[in-house]
Amino acid sequence: MNTKRRGRPPLLSRESIVAAARQIADTEGMEALTVRRVAQALGGGQASLYRHISDRGELLLLLAQDVAIHLPVDERAGESRQRMVAYWSTAHDYLARHPWAARIIADGEYVLDEAAPFAASAMRGLEALGLERPEGARAYRAMWNMMLGYLLNAHPVGHTVGHGHASPPGEEELHGREVDRGADFAWALERLLHGMLR
């Protein structure tokens, strides 16, 4: 029933749309990700997209799902704290390579079932590391939110401390322009994990 006879594959499909959108977001940035731009990339009319998606919001959801599916899975993340940190670092680095992903996830109101394998691995790992039952989900959320924060602050965010104060204490750069984001995240995550497992 899925096979329409004689139907040449249509120019547009959900898959081709997502692929094109992903490509545009990666190379031209999220602000270039317009319905018209996607249609143009596929050689179709701007109105044609609406045969396959209901609106732009759904396009963003599909993109988020596509990213979530590709999150890593490590069944042995619970073997050591170090391995748990590495697990999340992999996820962080993957998402950092697609800066639009965290933005969509944070802005959207999605429940990403596609991230379930990643989450399940993390949860089982945390359990193996000694995080008993009810705390597990809380710990997972803490790690997830912290990762999200680091990803969204990939913009230079942060603030510099003013130098108008008595002691010259806050002269350091509080924003992470120069530091290696990934290492910074791993450092913080290791501390968080340690604090949760105490």
Added chain:
Amino acid sequence: MNTKRRGRPPLLSRESIVAAARQIADTEGMEALTVRRVAQALGGGQASLYRHISDRGELLLLLAQDVAIHLPVDERAGESRQRMVAYWSTAHDYLARHPWAARIIADGEYVLDEAAPFAASAMRGLEALGLERPEGARAYRAMWNMMLGYLLNAHPVGHTVGHGHASPPGEEELHGREVDRGADFAWALERLLHGMLR
């Protein structure tokens, strides 16, 4: 030289624009925060705003600065870990009351000098708690990013664990729809702080 004689105060000013924008964002949400809407709220023409701000981006920056200025300051945040957690919780709760704030901060590429007093207090507190020199900024960043993550996940984000797996381990809700966000953040922050001070 600042006083133009006979100049009745102009209808629009940077202050009135920011105030109106803040009001709109709070009551109608960020998507309603258009240049036209702000002008309308102030009873001016849509083009008139551009006499006071250079573009919409600057309006968002002014909004972010306005929020940053109102971040709490507690010179005694370093008296105890508990007080440090309370300090950040206050900041979190304040920002949570203006959901657009975290969004602007995350999206923008600002360096918010207005947050310097907040940051300086936190840094001095961390130092008092025993976080020696170079680690301080890193720790501050970790806390800030974690806070940002929790704020941006105020949307129902998160993901539910699928129930298709062997043991029924991940049945908990991994998204924080029901839980008290503030308490959740405080819990995580306390762990993070503990891990950093070990």
Added chain:
DNA sequence: ACCTGAACACCGTTCAAGT
């Protein structure tokens, strides 16, 4: 000198008309 209506170049989305 200051303000702003109208216009411009974009959006997302719809729908009637094309094939």
Added chain:
DNA sequence: ACCTGAACACCGTTCAAGT
């Protein structure tokens, strides 16, 4: 039956014309 050009209702921004 499927596709889509043209139109519609919005944006942010500019600029010439108004006072």
